[in-house]
Amino acid sequence: MSKSQISLIGLDADDTLWHNEYFFQLTQKRFLELLADHAESTHASARLLEAEKRNLAIYGFGIKGFTLSMIETALEITAGRVPASVIQEILDAGRDLLAHPVETLPGVEDTVEKLASAYKLVLITKGDLFDQERKLAQSGLGEMFKAVEIVSDKNRGTYERIFSQHGEGPDQSVMVGNSLKSDVVPAIEAGGWGIFVPHEHVWAVEHADAPVDAPRFREAARFDDIAEIIEKL
Amino acid sequence: MSKSQISLIGLDADDTLWHNEYFFQLTQKRFLELLADHAESTHASARLLEAEKRNLAIYGFGIKGFTLSMIETALEITAGRVPASVIQEILDAGRDLLAHPVETLPGVEDTVEKLASAYKLVLITKGDLFDQERKLAQSGLGEMFKAVEIVSDKNRGTYERIFSQHGEGPDQSVMVGNSLKSDVVPAIEAGGWGIFVPHEHVWAVEHADAPVDAPRFREAARFDDIAEIIEKL
Numbered sequence: 001m002s003k004s005q006i007s008l009i010g011l012d013a014d015d016t017l018w019h020n021e022y023f024f025q026l027t028q029k030r031f032l033e034l035l036a037d038h039a040e041s042t043h044a045s046a047r048l049l050e051a052e053k054r055n056l057a058i059y060g061f062g063i064k065g066f067t068l069s070m071i072e073t074a075l076e077i078t079a080g081r082v083p084a085s086v087i088q089e090i091l092d093a094g095r096d097l098l099a100h101p102v103e104t105l106p107g108v109e110d111t112v113e114k115l116a117s118a119y120k121l122v123l124i125t126k127g128d129l130f131d132q133e134r135k136l137a138q139s140g141l142g143e144m145f146k147a148v149e150i151v152s153d154k155n156r157g158t159y160e161r162i163f164s165q166h167g168e169g170p171d172q173s174v175m176v177g178n179s180l181k182s183d184v185v186p187a188i189e190a191g192g193w194g195i196f197v198p199h200e201h202v203w204a205v206e207h208a209d210a211p212v213d214a215p216r217f218r219e220a221a222r223f224d225d226i227a228e229i230i231e232k233l
Numbered sequence: 234m235s236k237s238q239i240s241l242i243g244l245d246a247d248d249t250l251w252h253n254e255y256f257f258q259l260t261q262k263r264f265l266e267l268l269a270d271h272a273e274s275t276h277a278s279a280r281l282l283e284a285e286k287r288n289l290a291i292y293g294f295g296i297k298g299f300t301l302s303m304i305e306t307a308l309e310i311t312a313g314r315v316p317a318s319v320i321q322e323i324l325d326a327g328r329d330l331l332a333h334p335v336e337t338l339p340g341v342e343d344t345v346e347k348l349a350s351a352y353k354l355v356l357i358t359k360g361d362l363f364d365q366e367r368k369l370a371q372s373g374l375g376e377m378f379k380a381v382e383i384v385s386d387k388n389r390g391t392y393e394r395i396f397s398q399h400g401e402g403p404d405q406s407v408m409v410g411n412s413l414k415s416d417v418v419p420a421i422e423a424g425g426w427g428i429f430v431p432h433e434h435v436w437a438v439e440h441a442d443a444p445v446d447a448p449r450f451r452e453a454a455r456f457d458d459i460a461e462i463i464e465k466l
Contacts, residue, residue: 059363080317080321082317084317087308087320095291
């Protein structure tokens, strides 16, 4: 493929390269069923989301923090009357989530391979270090990346550092991901390019509006399309 | 200070730069007290250690995994009869552990500052990404490090990568830490130097013997001593 002015491509992992939120939602459904005798599910799911948001500042992102938030919510909405067996089931659900299979999304494998031959690829992801390393290993894509950045937050400063440390600065760097809030907007704020690849499942905490008046913003209907988009930047 | 052949110094964080295991042990004591009516403390602490070891492969290192292991152990040793109030207390204990104060150990601040003026310093630590970043920020030492490597495991390959990526290779690289198993032995296996700075509290999982016939092994009685040791390498 012909090479554009871009030299570095940052790729988000969860729900950009492989399913993630889908497994969280399955786990959450299991959690709501476990508590069905104790609380209405809309109430329980709202309380869980509140706990997750509240705990982000303490636990950061990832499955272990999510599991702890589920346990906390179970105690909360049952006023401490939750049976120990339910706590055990929540622990099990968290462990199952940590072991979910990793399957790359349609078009990902071919596209990543093609991009790796012409650009420097960096995986940029939040979440549990240990869990993200497991998923990358299982995806079979590990060799495609020149660097892996597992970060506690994705903000403007994160991208400024990565674009200069691994690339030739923001003018030649693009970030690709399914979260406007974490992948696209802060990468553009850092002076780089941002390509939004929507995914059907989005975590409620990650919602954001598309940027307006942003000449470095692109949207791709499918992951396959990003190679052509990047070529034209 | 005069400069030796060393150009890169890797520094472990927990129990090398600041207390960590001490806070884990306080939390474990609180856990055993919570379960005192349900299990003998030696039994409970042995079961907790088993759970921690078993869960390392799933949770990795860090406080969130430790909290989940405490909850699992509480369910296990009470055969599911643990009161929900005890689960709540364990959650609270885990959160308190995540918020423990960070105080650098004696001699650390001065020595790290001195070393930073002559060598490239890299912080190399395991554990929860989010928690380690918090501790580094609170320690006030963040500016002293050229790079921070929060890794899921510390083995020979970890040090090979870091010594070549951030330094001039293993001959010019030394790792300093309180764990023979994680800091000293694998750094020497990677071809570099290893300085052991013992700490009074050592996690049972981190025990290892001192290397024999290892000309690149050093031991420092106090953190202050490492500057002089490194100068002579």
